[in-house]
Amino acid sequence: MSVFLMGLAVKTILVVSVCMLIVAYLTLAERKLMGYVQLRHGPNRVGYWGILQPIADGIKAFMKEEVIPANADKKVFIIAPIVSIAAPMLLLAVIPFGDTVTLFGREYTLYLSNPDIGILFVLGISTLGSYGNMLGGWSSGNKYGYIGGVRSTAMMISYELSMAFAVICVVLVSGSLSLVEIVHSQAGVWNIFKAPVALLIFIISGLAELNRTPFDMPEAEAELCTGYNVEYSSMKFALFFFGEYTHLFIFGCLVTTLFLGGWHGPLLPGVIWFFLKTFAVIFFCIWQRATFPRLRWDFVMKLEWKFLLPLAIVNVLVTGFVMAVV
Amino acid sequence: MKDKDIINVRKRQGEKEKYVRPLLKGLAHTMKKFWSKPKTIQYPDQKREVSQRWRGLHELTRNEEGELKCVACGLCASICPARCIDVTPYEEEGGIRYPKEFEIDESRCIFCGFCQEACPKEAIKLTRIYDFVNFSRDECRFDIEKLSDSKKHRFKQKKGKYEHLLG
Ligand code: SF4
Numbered sequence: 091m092s093v094f095l096m097g098l099a100v101k102t103i104l105v106v107s108v109c110m111l112i113v114a115y116l117t118l119a120e121r122k123l124m125g126y127v128q129l130r131h132g133p134n135r136v137g138y139w140g141i142l143q144p145i146a147d148g149i150k151a152f153m154k155e156e157v158i159p160a161n162a163d164k165k166v167f168i169i170a171p172i173v174s175i176a177a178p179m180l181l182l183a184v185i186p187f188g189d190t191v192t193l194f195g196r197e198y199t200l201y202l203s204n205p206d207i208g209i210l211f212v213l214g215i216s217t218l219g220s221y222g223n224m225l226g227g228w229s230s231g232n233k234y235g236y237i238g239g240v241r242s243t244a245m246m247i248s249y250e251l252s253m254a255f256a257v258i259c260v261v262l263v264s265g266s267l268s269l270v271e272i273v274h275s276q277a278g279v280w281n282i283f284k285a286p287v288a289l290l291i292f293i294i295s296g297l298a299e300l301n302r303t304p305f306d307m308p309e310a311e312a313e314l315c316t317g318y319n320v321e322y323s324s325m326k327f328a329l330f331f332f333g334e335y336t337h338l339f340i341f342g343c344l345v346t347t348l349f350l351g352g353w354h355g356p357l358l359p360g361v362i363w364f365f366l367k368t369f370a371v372i373f374f375c376i377w378q379r380a381t382f383p384r385l386r387w388d389f390v391m392k393l394e395w396k397f398l399l400p401l402a403i404v405n406v407l408v409t410g411f412v413m414a415v416v
Numbered sequence: 417m418k419d420k421d422i423i424n425v426r427k428r429q430g431e432k433e434k435y436v437r438p439l440l441k442g443l444a445h446t447m448k449k450f451w452s453k454p455k456t457i458q459y460p461d462q463k464r465e466v467s468q469r470w471r472g473l474h475e476l477t478r479n480e481e482g483e484l485k486c487v488a489c490g491l492c493a494s495i496c497p498a499r500c501i502d503v504t505p506y507e508e509e510g511g512i513r514y515p516k517e518f519e520i521d522e523s524r525c526i527f528c529g530f531c532q533e534a535c536p537k538e539a540i541k542l543t544r545i546y547d548f549v550n551f552s553r554d555e556c557r558f559d560i561e562k563l564s565d566s567k568k569h570r571f572k573q574k575k576g577k578y579e580h581l582l583g
């Protein structure tokens with residue numbers, strides 16, 4: 091028993107530290123990629139090729155003065171960034187990074203846990219991340235923050251729907267709610283070929299959930315001067331930032347798990363395949379951010395309610411029909 | 417910019433409903449740019465080549481014997497629109513004139529180059545140095561000594577002891 095607990099503790103520490111390191115470097119990756127798209131170099135002064143930039147950013151965030159506005163709701167103001175980083179970090183527990191490996195005669199699973207309702211857990215917790223944005227904007231006593239928070243809420247309740255329908259499609263195709271089972275069912279054909287429309291819907295609504303650029307309504311720099319986190323400074327701001335990038339990483343993992351066959355792939359070991367696919371998805375997210383301009387607020391809502399949601403429902407119906415007939 | 421460089425998202429009202437192709441076009445465009453070379457000039461390490469006719473920091477030229485060519489006629493001082501040249505002439509017996517003091521306030525100079533044009537002796541000229549820095553306004557007053565060795569004032573980055581480790 092104690093060996094089991096030890097193994098679990100080591101695994102947890104390993105997963106969290108590796109993933110947090112990756113997330114820290116996602117900030118650098120984003121700035122570098124955007125830089126090269128815009129014919130610039132991006133950060134390249136701290137360390138060779140800017141490799142120490144995330145560390146420098148972290149130190150800087152720690153050194154900054156902490157400001158809590160006088161008319162802020164203090165308790166909520168402090169809780170909000172914690173919520174926004176805690177929710178995506180919880181999701182690390184159910185991401186299946188790889189299959190079982192045998193070390194020193196014992197079998198280890200390369201995921202922390204495998205609940206039977208894995209995908210429901212993911213949907214539930216990932217929504218909590220938006221609560222962080224919402225509470226942060228609402229509690230900071232600033233009109234821009236408030237508008238950012240309101241928009242965050244509106245995005246959450248609308249895009250969550252089409253995302254859930256896309257997931258239902260995957261569940262129909264794979265026949266299980268457990269993430270590990272979903273990956274196992276893709277051993278032959280990946281879900282991207284079985285449910286391409288669901289992938290499209292999932293990616294679009296995922297980008298909206300992530301507040302990435304075509305849909306970055308809650309923090310529209312040009313109109314709201316970064317929206318919900320406008321009053322935040324120092325490490326609290328960094329936590330919001332970090333939470334957003336953790337969400338991006340989790341999103342990459344989810345797309346890989348649900349659609350791109352998880353750890354399945356020829357030649358290379360499973361974990362490497364998993365991370366390769368995840369990075370490909372994250373690269374796409376950054377690439378499209380460097381390409382597309384922000385949508386207007388009413389267009390964002392129109393896209394969801396008039397196009398994405400009906401499409402997702404029809405998609406589920408058609409998939410169900412095909413599954414029943416075949 | 418050529419016509420083909422412009423991405424027309426919506427050409428006519430009738431094509432309004434075309435969304436997907438322009439989006440893909442945009443993605444292809446940014447991908448192409450991603451692989452092309454950055455245009456940045458890495459300033460302190462790499463300096464921009466300026467034109468041959470660039471007007472930068474002044475220099476007082478000397479003849480073969482190493483004496484200042486300037487005869488302290490004061491033409492440059494009188495034509496200078498910013499009134500930033502101060503010449504104090506000195507005349508030796510036998511008619512040899514040279515400047516006792518020659519000062520240019522580089523912080524007031526507008527780098528028009530009139531002084532260079534007005535000089536009958538080609539004694540003052542504007543070099544291509546554009547990145548000279550000083551810590552105070554007094555240091556911006558360049559005297560004869562500073563003006564005869566302009567290259568020295570070019571900005572060089574001082575490297576810290578461990579800076580090479582940081583790249
Ligand atoms: S460049 Fe123009 S402003 Fe400067 S010293 Fe010469 S004449 Fe005066």
Ligand code: SF4
Nearest residue numbers: 486487489490492535
């Ligand atoms: S630099 Fe030329 S114009 Fe100016 S005082 Fe000397 S000789 Fe005359």
